Amino acid sequence: xxxxxxxxxxxxxxxxxxxxxxxxxxxxxxxxxxxxxxxxxxxxxxxxxxxxxxxxxxxxxxxxxxxxxxxxxxxxxxxxxxxxxxxxxxxxxxxxxxxxxxxxxxxxxxxxxxxxxxxxxxxxxxxxxxxxxxxxxxxxxxxxxxxxxxxxxxxxxxxxxxxxxxxxxxxxxxxxxxxxxxxxxxxxxxxxxxxxxxxxxxxxxxxxxxxxxxxxxxxxxxxxxxxxxxxxxxxxxxxxxxxxxxxxxxxxxxxxxxxxxxxxxxxxxxxxxxxxxxxxxxxxxxxxxxxxxxxxxxxxxxxxxxxxxxxxxxxxxxxxxxxxxxxxxxxxxxxxxxxxxxxxxxxxxxxxxxxxxxxxxxxxxxxxxxxxxxxxxxxxxxxxxxxxxxxxxxxxxxxxxxxxxxxxxxxxxxxxxxxxxxxxxxxxxxxxxxxxxxxxxxxxxxxxxxxxxxxxxxxxxxxxxxxxxxxxxxxxxxxxxxxxxxxxxxxxxxxxxxxxxxxxxxxxxxxxxxxxxxxxxxxxxxxxxxxxxxxxxxxxxxxxxxxxxxxxxxxxxxxxxxxxxxxxxxxxxxxxxxxxxxxxxxxxxxxxxxxxxxxxxxxxxxxxxxxxxxxxxxxxxxxxxxxxxxxxxxxxxxxxxxxxxxxxxxxxxxxxxxxxxxxxxxxxxxxxxxxxxxxxxxxxxxxxxxxxxxxxxxxxxxxxxxxxxxxxxxxxxxxxxxxxxxxxxxxxxxxxxxxxxxxxxxxxxxxxxxxxxxxxxxxxxxxxxxxxxxxxxxxxxxxxxxx
Amino acid sequence: xxxxxxxxxxxxxxxxxxxxxxxxxxxxxxxxxxxxxxxxxxxxxxxxxxxxxxxxxxxxxxxxxxxxxxxxxxxxxxxxxxxxxxxxxxxxxxxxxxxxxxxxxxxxxxxxxxxxxxxxxxxxxxxxxxxxxxxxxxxxxxxxxxxxxxxxxxxxxxxxxxxxxxxxxxxxxxxxxxxxxxxxxxxxxxxxxxxxxx
Numbered sequence: 001x002x003x004x005x006x007x008x009x010x011x012x013x014x015x016x017x018x019x020x021x022x023x024x025x026x027x028x029x030x031x032x033x034x035x036x037x038x039x040x041x042x043x044x045x046x047x048x049x050x051x052x053x054x055x056x057x058x059x060x061x062x063x064x065x066x067x068x069x070x071x072x073x074x075x076x077x078x079x080x081x082x083x084x085x086x087x088x089x090x091x092x093x094x095x096x097x098x099x100x101x102x103x104x105x106x107x108x109x110x111x112x113x114x115x116x117x118x119x120x121x122x123x124x125x126x127x128x129x130x131x132x133x134x135x136x137x138x139x140x141x142x143x144x145x146x147x148x149x150x151x152x153x154x155x156x157x158x159x160x161x162x163x164x165x166x167x168x169x170x171x172x173x174x175x176x177x178x179x180x181x182x183x184x185x186x187x188x189x190x191x192x193x194x195x196x197x198x199x200x201x202x203x204x205x206x207x208x209x210x211x212x213x214x215x216x217x218x219x220x221x222x223x224x225x226x227x228x229x230x231x232x233x234x235x236x237x238x239x240x241x242x243x244x245x246x247x248x249x250x251x252x253x254x255x256x257x258x259x260x261x262x263x264x265x266x267x268x269x270x271x272x273x274x275x276x277x278x279x280x281x282x283x284x285x286x287x288x289x290x291x292x293x294x295x296x297x298x299x300x301x302x303x304x305x306x307x308x309x310x311x312x313x314x315x316x317x318x319x320x321x322x323x324x325x326x327x328x329x330x331x332x333x334x335x336x337x338x339x340x341x342x343x344x345x346x347x348x349x350x351x352x353x354x355x356x357x358x359x360x361x362x363x364x365x366x367x368x369x370x371x372x373x374x375x376x377x378x379x380x381x382x383x384x385x386x387x388x389x390x391x392x393x394x395x396x397x398x399x400x401x402x403x404x405x406x407x408x409x410x411x412x413x414x415x416x417x418x419x420x421x422x423x424x425x426x427x428x429x430x431x432x433x434x435x436x437x438x439x440x441x442x443x444x445x446x447x448x449x450x451x452x453x454x455x456x457x458x459x460x461x462x463x464x465x466x467x468x469x470x471x472x473x474x475x476x477x478x479x480x481x482x483x484x485x486x487x488x489x490x491x492x493x494x495x496x497x498x499x500x501x502x503x504x505x506x507x508x509x510x511x512x513x514x515x516x517x518x519x520x521x522x523x524x525x526x527x528x529x530x531x532x533x534x535x536x537x538x539x540x541x542x543x544x545x546x547x548x549x550x551x552x553x554x555x556x557x558x559x560x561x562x563x564x565x566x567x568x569x570x571x572x573x574x575x576x577x578x579x580x581x582x583x584x585x586x587x588x589x590x591x592x593x594x595x596x597x598x599x600x601x602x603x604x605x606x607x608x609x610x611x612x613x614x615x616x617x618x619x620x621x622x623x624x625x626x627x628x629x630x631x632x633x634x635x636x637x638x639x640x641x642x643x644x645x646x647x648x649x650x651x652x653x654x655x656x657x658x659x660x661x662x663x664x665x666x667x668x669x670x671x672x673x674x675x676x677x678x679x680x681x682x683x684x685x686x687x688x689x690x691x692x693x694x695x696x697x698x699x700x701x702x703x704x705x706x707x708x709x710x711x712x713x714x715x716x717x718x719x720x721x722x723x724x725x726x727x728x729x730x731x732x733x734x735x736x737x738x739x740x741x742x743x744x745x746x747x748x749x750x751x752x753x754x755x756x757x758x759x760x761x762x763x764x765x766x767x768x769x770x771x772x773x774x775x776x777x778x779x780x781x782x783x784x785x786x787x
Numbered sequence: 788x789x790x791x792x793x794x795x796x797x798x799x800x801x802x803x804x805x806x807x808x809x810x811x812x813x814x815x816x817x818x819x820x821x822x823x824x825x826x827x828x829x830x831x832x833x834x835x836x837x838x839x840x841x842x843x844x845x846x847x848x849x850x851x852x853x854x855x856x857x858x859x860x861x862x863x864x865x866x867x868x869x870x871x872x873x874x875x876x877x878x879x880x881x882x883x884x885x886x887x888x889x890x891x892x893x894x895x896x897x898x899x900x901x902x903x904x905x906x907x908x909x910x911x912x913x914x915x916x917x918x919x920x921x922x923x924x925x926x927x928x929x930x931x932x933x934x935x936x937x938x939x940x941x942x943x944x945x946x947x948x949x950x951x952x953x954x955x956x957x958x959x960x961x962x963x964x965x966x967x968x969x970x971x972x973x974x975x976x977x978x979x980x981x982x983x984x985x
Contacts, residue, residue: 146843554850
């Protein structure tokens with residue numbers, strides 16, 4: 001220790017390091033972690049994608065929970081639990097709306113519709129209030145009296161003989177609603193009662209969603225108290241459940257991976273160094289790297305996506321290499337305490353170059369239009385740079401001569417030498433395999449990259465199936481195709497929505513749609529409301545017309561005096577406004593179907609209930625004359641989004657690879673050495689891809705990121721082999737460090753490969769074999785100098 | 788006979804009138820004709836077309852409200868009621884789907900989401916199909932008369948439906964339904980006369 005770095009310098013470096021780590025931890029502790037798909041949606045979307053993103057982030061679908069009560073004793077018991085659960089949920093105040101088929105909640109809405117019928121009914125026109133129009137309308141309504149449907153009409157007949165309430169209700173009652181049994185919604189296929197709830201909290205507020213979900217579980221426990229084993233089982237699904245599940249799963253998996261990784265890595269390092277101190281030191285750059293990466297992402301993006309965190313565990317594989325290189329290569333100095341100086345002069349340039357190539361590779365991701373990929377880029381760069389800085393400046397202060405113990409290293413070095421000696425013999429074999437791999441990939445062509453966006457979702461298949469089954473039972477419009485209206489202000493949006501609605505009515509008539517939901521049934525534009533009110537005659541005129549219209553009918557005109565009074569009262573009603581509705585029972589519907597856009601302007605949605613005769617092309621043609629109206633096919637839009645994402649990622653990875661090659665060329669200043677370094681990397685990538693193709697693995701964006709990691713990690717190996725060739729010193733320590741570094745990389749990515757989270761396992765399955773191949777190929781293709 | 792006794796054991800003063808009638812039937816074995824037999828007759832008709840006229844007696848109106856149109860049935864579960872006067876209107880039931888067309892607008896609904904509506908449809912559809920199992924799920928039935936002139940009284944089981952309709956009375960001859968009468972709670976009544984097309 002005597003000749004190590006000076007005491008003052010040591011103190012300063014360590015203090016600075018500690019301060020930096022603490023600052024990082026402070027940043028992280030105040031960071032929001034997200035787990036929704038939104039980080040994987042483009043930052044600069046086109047109009048339709050923007051709609052999609054707004055909907056995914058804050059649309060009603062992102063706040064909708066589906067609840068199933070399955071099994072138990074019988075339908076009656078399920079209905080009782082459903083009612084108790086519904087009551088408890090409504091009382092909690094956490095949900096904007098809780099529906100379970102209990103129509104009592106419609107009473108208030110019904111009063112509103114009845115009171116405002118002359119502003120809401122689309123049938124209110126001047127013609128309707130002419131003598132002929134009145135006669136027609138009366139005949140219509142009377143044709144329902146004395147039929148079962150007439151029971152609803154009869155109590156209102158004197159006040160609403162033209163049937164406006166009926167007309168509005170027709171539009172409001174959804175065409176497809178769940179089966180009803182014992183007064184509550186039930187499944188058509190399973191012994192199950194159903195509830196549908198929308199939370200007040202935004203879909204992107206996962207903490208609030210978790211509270212909303214936990215409340216359902218509490219209320220369920222209360223509702224089933226004392227039922228024991230007879231109680232129906234609670235099933236939950238919907239976007240909020242998925243968000244919470246993904247976050248928990250990613251969190252759990254990240255912790256799990258970190259623990260298992262730490263144990264396995266610890267054992268490896270202990271075996272290698274036989275020194276607990278060395279083990280602790282080796283972990284320091286890793287931890288600093290993870291803290292720096294997370295903090296950097298938090299600072300740049302404001303929040304950290306769960307997947308980025310998961311990715312953090314993959315960084316262990318590369319950052320621990322730096323410590324291993326240092327701890328082994330700084331050993332054996334002639335004068336005690338100078339090992340770090342020797343390492344700094346001899347090996348640091350190679351490590352630094354390896355770092356720079358990695359940074360170059362990941363820098364390409366920074367320019368990604370997808371925040372998710374950009375986060376991975378920032379995380380990796382900050383993490384790698386921090387780990388390298390700690391290795392370069394921090395570790396010499398703690399272990400100036402590297403690790404002292406020998407452990408198994410001699411064996412490792414021997415094994416490594418053996419491999420280095422043996423590998424060149426397999427060159428031809430590798431080349432043949434590579435040719436085969438290229439041929440296989442060429443044959444599979446574009447189908448090789450066939451993984452979809454959903455393959456990145458950590459939601460289990462069972463959860464997805466439950467979701468589909470509950471969705472089917474609810475019969476809610478699946479949101480597959482949406483009609484979206486965007487305009488500068490509220491009234492313009494409403495007017496265009498009304499115009500779109502008229503065109504959709506034609507499609508309903510053709511049987512393409514069974515119905516649709518639009519905000520203008522509750523909130524017509526002021527223009528439409530004024531036109532309706534304007535078509536109402538004054539009391540005296542109406543009275544005369546009613547008398548004429550009822551001539552020859554079995555109906556005395558004075559029975560309709562309440563009608564005349566209602567119309568007269570309606571003539572002085574103020575228009576219905578959004579503010580008024582926001583306070584009443586219609587608030588959830590209005591909020592779901594109309595909203596102010598984050599970037600300014602207003603937007604409304606029309607949810608379609610399609611029949612099996614539905615053709616999207618007809619819908620698009622019908623709405624084509626309205627430029628403010630977009631038809632968004634969510635499945636297709638997500639698909640095209642992913643294709644764009646994949647294409648962009650391809651370009652970035654290519655650019656990243658190109659940057660790596662240029663950097664290596666600048667440093668090596670020799671085409672021969674450049675080829676020697678790049679050759680094994682290229683072959684490792686080709687062989688890995690070939691293996692994936694042979695195993696029929698559908699490849700996606702994360703596999704692509706994995707390939708970039710192979711290049712980043714593998715470039716270190718190739719450069720060390722290059723260094724060995726150039727200096728001619730194939731010393732045991734360097735070989736042992738390479739061997740150990742590779743082992744830890746393969747093990748850490750191997751652990752990720754068996755993760756439950758598809759996004760992580762995709763990276764692991766590419767990098768684990770790829771890194772091993774990169775080392776073997778570097779050994780095989782390193783041009784050996786004559787000894 | 789069997790249905791009469793069943794009604795008896797089930798009790799219920801509201802149905803006392805029908806009970807009495809069915810007990811009388813039971814007393815005369817030569818007249819014995821039960822739901823099973825009636826359904827057997829009805830089930831033989833797989834398809835039918837008819838015209839109908841309807842008179843509805845609604846309180847507060849000075850005279851009956853009239854309607855007429857056509858009916859068609861195809862076993863097992865398609866039923867179309869097409870009203871021609873005073874207002875063209877179509878109600879078509881196919882399986883679990885109900886499509887209503889009136890005043891140039893079409894609306895569809897699923898029957899099982901509105902149990903009381905399903906009950907009403909089944910009163911007609913299950914009777915025409917001769918499906919006693921479905922019929923008995925929604926109604927307490929009472930058969931009076933014999934094969935050449937029968938009356939089938941249906942009292943709703945479902946509380947929502949029975950809060951609207953007191954009784955449905957179908958009448959006919961052999962496998963043909965010739966009349967449907969509905970008594971609503973509150974005193975309104977409708978009488979439909981059916982003439983099968985031959």
